[in-house]
Amino acid sequence: MDYPDNLKIAVMIPCWNEEQTLGSVIEAFRQELPTARIIVFDNNSSDRSVEIAQEHKAEIFHEPRQGKGFVIETMFNTIDADVFVMADGDDTYPAENVHQLIEPVLKQRCDMAVGARLANHTDNSFRDLHVFGNRLVRFCINKIMGADLKDIMSGYRVFNRQIVGTLPVISSGFEIETEMTIQTLYYQRKIIEIDVPYRARPEGSESKLNTFRDGFRVLWKIFSLYRSLKPLTCFGGIGGGLLVISLLVGFLPVRDYFVNPDHYVEHVPSAILAAGLMMLSFLFSFTGLLLHVINHRFRELHNVIIRMRK
Numbered sequence: 001m002d003y004p005d006n007l008k009i010a011v012m013i014p015c016w017n018e019e020q021t022l023g024s025v026i027e028a029f030r031q032e033l034p035t036a037r038i039i040v041f042d043n044n045s046s047d048r049s050v051e052i053a054q055e056h057k058a059e060i061f062h063e064p065r066q067g068k069g070f071v072i073e074t075m076f077n078t079i080d081a082d083v084f085v086m087a088d089g090d091d092t093y094p095a096e097n098v099h100q101l102i103e104p105v106l107k108q109r110c111d112m113a114v115g116a117r118l119a120n121h122t123d124n125s126f127r128d129l130h131v132f133g134n135r136l137v138r139f140c141i142n143k144i145m146g147a148d149l150k151d152i153m154s155g156y157r158v159f160n161r162q163i164v165g166t167l168p169v170i171s172s173g174f175e176i177e178t179e180m181t182i183q184t185l186y187y188q189r190k191i192i193e194i195d196v197p198y199r200a201r202p203e204g205s206e207s208k209l210n211t212f213r214d215g216f217r218v219l220w221k222i223f224s225l226y227r228s229l230k231p232l233t234c235f236g237g238i239g240g241g242l243l244v245i246s247l248l249v250g251f252l253p254v255r256d257y258f259v260n261p262d263h264y265v266e267h268v269p270s271a272i273l274a275a276g277l278m279m280l281s282f283l284f285s286f287t288g289l290l291l292h293v294i295n296h297r298f299r300e301l302h303n304v305i306i307r308m309r310k
């Protein structure tokens with residue numbers, strides 16, 4: 001595929017001990033995008049990754065803070081390009097599909113194109129638990145953000161300049177892809193998914209993903225972003241639940257009041273509990289409302305800052 005001569009494309013490869021596959025990933029992208037900058041973001045690799053990147057004439061950036069999220073933060077902060085391609089160094093994503101991802105970004109049909117893996121993967125490239133985790137994350141995010149995405153955690157993405165300049169990314173580890181997806185949806189930027197085949201890591205190459213630790217971090221990230229970005233639904237939902245419980249608990253004391261001729265309330269403990277729950281319910285709902293208003297003002301500010309940078 002031909003791109004305009006002055007188009008700056010950067011291929012960014014996060015890398016932590018990928019000596020086995022890094023060379024072929026660099027060469028594959030160089031073959032597809034001969035004019036692009038190919039940049040390896042090394043993160044304290046203890047194997048030959050850095051030498052291999054040098055041998056294959058890739059640019060190398062070193063990130064001392066360990067974690068894929070830190071690496072992506074540094075990528076976004078330091079690299080200047082019109083089109084940003086991000087792909088893993090483990091040779092699991094096919095470089096030949098990169099044009100399908102670049103095309104919608106260049107044609108301004110989306111801000112972020114994601115290589116969606118779930119539709120087309122070889123049997124051993126996904127451990128069963130990972131498939132379950134991916135489905136759970138996808139379900140939560142689609143529900144919370146009202147989206148219809150297939151693969152939230154793919155590491156194969158193409159971004160335009162604008163989204164790279166505006167996305168807040170503060171995750172340190174593997175929850176970074178989840179964060180990028182949620183933030184893109186929150187700021188109402190467009191994501192397009194393109195099905196790409198996904199292959200297994202070759203024999204001997206080790207995954208850096210820890211199923212339980214990273215799975216928990218991803219779920220915690222979803223919860224904390226839900227709390228911060230959708231406070232009215234989150235705190236309002238808890239407040240609504242507490243209100244229903246308080247009404248149920250308070251039913252008998254209220255009935256006592258109306259049924260007993262002297263208005264004597266026999267269910268005193270229930271009355272106290274119901275009153276407490278109702279106050280708590282108002283507290284949660286009010287907190288949600290307050291944070292919602294603050295968020296609204298921040299979004300206005302975000303919008304104006306983006307316009308001022310043009």
Ligand SMILES: Nc1nc2c(ncn2[C@@H]2O[C@H](COP(=O)(O)OP(=O)(O)OP(=O)(O)O)[C@@H](O)[C@H]2O)c(=O)[nH]1
Binds near residue numbers: 017018067125155
């Ligand atoms: N720079 C840097 N890169 C990392 C770090 N952790 C993982 N990576 C890179 O991020 C990419 C994805 O890591 P993987 O271990 O393949 O994670 P995954 O693709 O989600 O998991 P698998 O399905 O098991 O391959 C690879 O290129 C890794 O080298 C890190 O702490 N720092």
Ligand SMILES: [Mg+2]
Binds near residue numbers: 088090092
């Ligand atoms: Mg991988």
